[in-house]
Amino acid sequence: MTDYPNGEGTLNRPSADSPDFLTFDEPLIPIAPPGYRSGFVGIIGRPNVGKSTLMNQLVGQKIAITSPVAQTTRNRLRGILTTPQAQIIFVDTPGIHKPHHQLGEVLVKNAQIAIDSVDVVLFVVDGSVPSGKGDRFVTELIRRTDTRVILGLNKIDQQPEETEAIAQIDQTYAEIAEERGWSLVKFSALSGAGLEELQSNLVEALEPGPYYYPPDLVTDQPERFIMGELIREQILLHTREEVPHSVAISIDRVEEAPDITRILATINVERNSQKGILIGKSGQMLKTIGSAARQQIQKLIMGKVYLELFVRVQPKWRQSRNQLAEFGYRIED
Template identity: 80%
Template sequence: MTDDLHLQTDIFEPSESLIPAAPPGFKSGFVGIIGRPNVGKSTLMNQLVGQKIAITSPVAQTTRNRLQGILTTPEAQIIFVDTPGIHKPHHQLGQVLVKNAQIAIESVDVVLFVVDGSVEVGGGDRYVTDLLLQAKTPVILGINKADQQPADAQAIDQSYAELAGAHEWTMVKFSALTGTGLDTLQTTLTEQLEPGPYYYPPNLVTDQPERFIMGELIREQILLLTREEVPHSVAIAIDRVDEEPEITRILATIHVERDSQKGIIIGKGGSMLKAIGSAARQQIQKLVMGKVYLELFVKVQPKWRQSRTRLAEFGYRVET
């Protein structure tokens, strides 16, 4: 693995040699990507930073940790904070996720409120709006999924125009999937930021450790391949990473809550676990830019989402 790759994906101690002085007029700041579940927040951040660092899935509630993606241009450095979809929590994990999203609203410089532009404003969007109004953070309303709008989208566009107008929010329409409109979004975000320094080296795209990204890529394949059979009762622990000259060897454990979920993940004759491992290995190889040997184990941890101790072990803590 090269030193350049570590700069892209690993945690480091900032130093003057890594972080240059910002030129005159340079802007920087933190942008919280907020919205209800499954509106495309993670896809958007991946597009903006130009690299896959957040997992995406057709299943709602895929984002758990507050993941920071970093976009550096000649004019600005934008640090995106991707948050869990805001929803009514049903368990301890859900409470942690929503609490972290609420904290993000208060702690960033600008909120990018992402909505699903293929449908009109709904109750979930109004719930998020109420949370945003409790804070004084500037808001940009991002209308995602422009590529999925029906031929006659006048009523949809009008519903969001009214929402933005009522609160004097700037509105930008785009497609995170195709990239259409993202240049305008990037310009709009930059305009909202204040002059500031580089917070991270210009070539860094995330502040998350490489092991975290590996675990997320494994969890993504579980969500994609098992769909509704195994919902969000899954946590990934990267037990060991051995970097050899020709190959990176990774041992990881998939934690589930019930024996039935373990059976689904393993599959008949181990077929599902093999499929998950094969697909995850291909994604991780892109991350490390080399060959990967991935060995997966499955372990039952009953009710881990209800346990503060287990949540902490798997890295899910309320942000401070």
């Protein structure tokens, strides 16, 4: 891989004092010892199979938002796991689905690009149910690449209790893996069961390589991006119907003081009716969303936060290339 960081990230607290360190501007990146492995792992799959939950578990910190709503992930988000044996850069991608608007096309295109630009593809499926058309659609996309593939059966904690039923579900995925020569690992991103075996498989699949990022960096995304995602997560959790997919967050201002961080953010929606739902009666819904998001952001920055939210109507922003770019949604290189 030739993908190098620009030094910008979040939650980085370098503590190395060894002379065996190279500087890439700031922060410090160590020289990898002989036999050290590293590389990029693309987490690919249908919407709502638990890709973001999995990445959060693997890196040991919440950097990707999760919700019961399908297609929660929009940006190609990187999570970084550094161990004594390897540095794995996970690329969490939007769920692959049939797009219905310009935003959907951008999201699916970025997922397809990720398949060809990583060292290993981790194809995540919902192991609590048999494989279906959606899984076969993703399978066909992955077949076009020469990248090594690991098929991951998530949600084993939700499989039926009957041994025969479990075997029948597993067999539908085993046939896919055997036909294509893919390895298969079962796990639960929610409980953590099987993740040790998955991690071992991923390390073995990587080639020897350098540190791409400082060892204690957990994502390459700036804090402003994570703040916006945490606000969007609370909207996904507290609203239903058409609102969640019509929302884009703009972080307008971040002012840091010794005792508090003040954040001003705008929630962009497509219709006045959606604005009314988000504000709620006497502003109660917006207060609920703001309070919950503030608590999550405080965990992120480990300090007190004042969060002020505004709601703005931007008609048909998901169909506009200019507005998509303004909100950070573009086809990635």
